[in-house]
Amino acid sequence: MRASKAAKNLKSKIQNLKSSEVHISGAEGLYEALDVQNAVKRYIERALTHPKGKADKIVITIEDIKQKPELVSALPVGTINCLSPNGARKIIIKLLQSLGISKKAVDIAFEIIKDGKMRGAAIITREKGRRLEPDRERGVRVSYIGIGKRASKLLSLRLSRHGINTGTVKEALTLASKVVSYRDVIAELCVSDDPYYTTGYVASEKFGYVRIPNIKNRGNNSGGRVFFVEEGINMEDLTQYLERVPVLIGDAALCRGTLSIDEILHSPYK
Numbered sequence: 349m350r351a352s353k354a355a356k357n358l359k360s361k362i363q364n365l366k367s368s369e370v371h372i373s374g375a376e377g378l379y380e381a382l383d384v385q386n387a388v389k390r391y392i393e394r395a396l397t398h399p400k401g402k403a404d405k406i407v408i409t410i411e412d413i414k415q416k417p418e419l420v421s422a423l424p425v426g427t428i429n430c431l432s433p434n435g436a437r438k439i440i441i442k443l444l445q446s447l448g449i450s451k452k453a454v455d456i457a458f459e460i461i462k463d464g465k466m467r468g469a470a471i472i473t474r475e476k477g478r479r480l481e482p483d484r485e486r487g488v489r490v491s492y493i494g495i496g497k498r499a500s501k502l503l504s505l506r507l508s509r510h511g512i513n514t515g516t517v518k519e520a521l522t523l524a525s526k527v528v529s530y531r532d533v534i535a536e537l538c539v540s541d542d543p544y545y546t547t548g549y550v551a552s553e554k555f556g557y558v559r560i561p562n563i564k565n566r567g568n569n570s571g572g573r574v575f576f577v578e579e580g581i582n583m584e585d586l587t588q589y590l591e592r593v594p595v596l597i598g599d600a601a602l603c604r605g606t607l608s609i610d611e612i613l614h615s616p617y618k
């Protein structure tokens with residue numbers, strides 16, 4: 349589902365020259381045929397009640413997936429105690445460096461996210477910090493992701509014990525679980541481009557899905573995603589997997605609540 353509304357003022361018209369449409373919300377999922385109608389209903393409702401405003405254009409695409417989805421487990425979820433963007437920066441550097449990602453690669457990632465103009469994710473090699481995505485405006489767009497019914501219910505239950513059972517968290521967790529399930533992807537760093545959503549995350553097989561509150565200040569528009577990959581990665585294979593291969597989250601994650609950075613570093617999940 350993609351929802352937008354016509355740009356109201358000149359400023360947003362200039363910023364969106366191509367379409368003069370303001371993006372409101374986008375979402376996708378994988379469903380059993382019987383559940384499609386209900387899913388579509390929920391997407392429409394979501395587009396019409398979004399905090400960014402009411403959509404005046406909603407595009408729904410429904411596609412029959414012939415390929416059986418690959419099953420991936422959701423990463424375990426934890427939240428780090430973090431009170432400021434400065435603190436967040438330190439935590440991110442610690443986490444990524446202990447995964448073997450160079451300071452240079454991390455600095456490049458911060459720059460990309462600060463610029464925050466991409467629609468998809470940037471791909472950066474872990475040592476030299478080389479940027480690999482062919483289109484730097486679009487980036488790589490993760491797609492064909494969903495979560496199974498049972499896993500979704502169980503995950504909701506576990507997340508709600510920690511007060512974080514929201515669509516935003518579930519969808520980001522689904523995306524991250526697909527991304528880091530790819531062998532040559534070491535980690536993902538994500539900051540929402542929503543100016544009022546200030547919790548981001550670092551995801552990796554080793555430490556799971558680590559939420560970082562106050563990753564940016566309220567009102568800050570910048571955001572983005574960076575995937576850190578092995579130097580010799582084959583970009584065609586990676587892009588094919590992220591953009592085209594259906595992946596379904598089949599298992600709910602453990603939810604560990606709030607932890608310190610040292611607890612995370614000293615009790616890796618894998």
Ligand code: WAQ
Nearest residue numbers: 466467468469488489490517520540541542547572573
């Ligand atoms: N594939 C790759 N990159 C994407 C995709 C996608 N499907 N969708 C968005 N991005 C990139 C793009 O550069 C956006 O600017 C950036 O990610 C942020 O997107 O547990 O809502 O939709 O509380 O703003 C994190 C939840 C929410 C943390 C992340 O991202 C938590 C979020 P947004």
Ligand code: MG
Nearest residue numbers: 516540541542
């Ligand atoms: Mg979003």
